[in-house]
Amino acid sequence: MTIAAKEYDFHAARLRLERKTKSAGEKLTTLEKAAALVKDGDLLAIGGCLYSRTPLALLWALLRRRPRDLTLARNLMSYEGEWAMVAGAAKKVITAWMGIGLPWGLSRIQREYVEQGKVEFEEWSHLALGLRFRAAAMGVPFLPSLTMLGSDLMGVGGSKTIECPYTGRTLHAVPALFPDVALIHVHRADRTGNGQIDGYPHMDADLARAATTVIMTAEEIVSEDQIRRHPDRTVIPGFAVDALVHVPYGSYPHECYALYDSEPSHFTTYVDGIKARGAAGVADYLDRYVYAPASHADYIALFDERTRRDAVDRARMLTS
């Protein structure tokens, strides 16, 4: 396979960014308006990692718009990838790994959709995908690396090697990945989009620099003064952010470091639905959790309050 030039064309990506306004003004909007910035056919980079700090509220709002032909790029893809496949929203997935975790086994949806050719599945090593976003964040077409060399993964995305101009060694020229849109969930931001993340940073800061359009949700909107008192904590500059939405529990039932734990029992119920009825299990889940609730708050209310309180308690215990 060969990589689409759009993914690594640093020149075109830079011109797209130069044409954009880079405002230090108000970014706050609604989930619906933020999700409307995604167009059919876009390449979306999804922040967080696996079931950690996944921008689930944004994905929830996006899927309700019934998008089509999206390419989803995420370092480790959890069941949001299954949602997009079953909802008919994804034509391609770019990732290093897909599933929830060992206790839940192989993703039956990934198996069905890839084995039957219903979705294109492009696999990169975890570091290589990280370097693809990092190269884009740096505005260069590739980064040299020693990873993936010699493996059959080199042929999957159409990777090329280069001879090092200094040492003559063979290096993997890991191509940049410039997404159209990045979806990111953070702990706190001011209303102009300066974003702060607690705990493990995953790849979000690179995603925010790599994408043309950045859509962000935050657990908490704080004053500009509070950001200015702790600027060392800011990892996403406000001028890079196009839309910001205040969404408490914006990753739930995935985890958000120090704020709430994930809900493995909910994952088990979800996977049980797939074991019983395959893709129809996911379709039923989407009907109940994504399409039916009138608002994101209504979606969150489908999880009982005590369960959510326990998730908060566990997070406190694990980070103190």
Place this chain on the structure above:
Amino acid sequence: MSAPRSTVTANELLAVMGARALKDDTTVFAGVGAPLMAAALAQRTHAPTLTMVIEGGIVGPAFKPGELPISTNEMRTAYRAQMLPGITDAFLLAQRGFLDVGFIGGAQIDRFGNLNTSAIGGYDRPAVRLPGTGGANDIISLCREVMILTVHEKRRFSERVDFVTSPGYLTGGDARRDSGLLFGGVSRMVTTLGVFDFEPESRRMRLIALHRGATVDDVQANTGFEVLVSNDLHTTEPPTDKELTLLRTLDPKRQFIG
């Protein structure tokens, strides 16, 4: 004093043997399950100055007994860690040369230590699509040495893997180095039957030790190709009570040790 063999689970055996291979004053790249148990056990026995690096971008985690992580990036993995550098930067520590040992497993393994966790029966329209490499390819490409921990089942050991997700010695001999992989390679493989290395010239899998109760015939019968056998074949010491007690203290609900 050793515990009765029958009471030792597959993952306990792999964790104990993996732990014993780790040295003090070194670093290890470990995933969840048996590798993480091995590293945690080594720290609690002979290697207190061993540092773990975890794929989720976590350096020096402590782990809370009874709260071991399911994934490499969650609060249980980061519990009382020393540093949270992010995923890309954690792997770059390995590319720089800071990681002495990496642990990996695989669905399909061949005689040259190549592993497949991508697809059985062709990449584009596979018979079985597997989850993918995750960080396994990076670990095997970038750590100074790599140890494979796996259950020994015939279906896992094929003459050739269908897809090289994680390169061992590729087609043997110098093929790995010739591909541009200047560092590392698989130094050990611990299975539920024994311990293997890769013969230095041909780079073919070679049995160097059997766990107590296992035979060369067992190994050959459960491997889909001819395994070399070292002239110096020995028998491993079974897990001790102390090792098993430490593992069971870490995982009292037996979520990971089985």
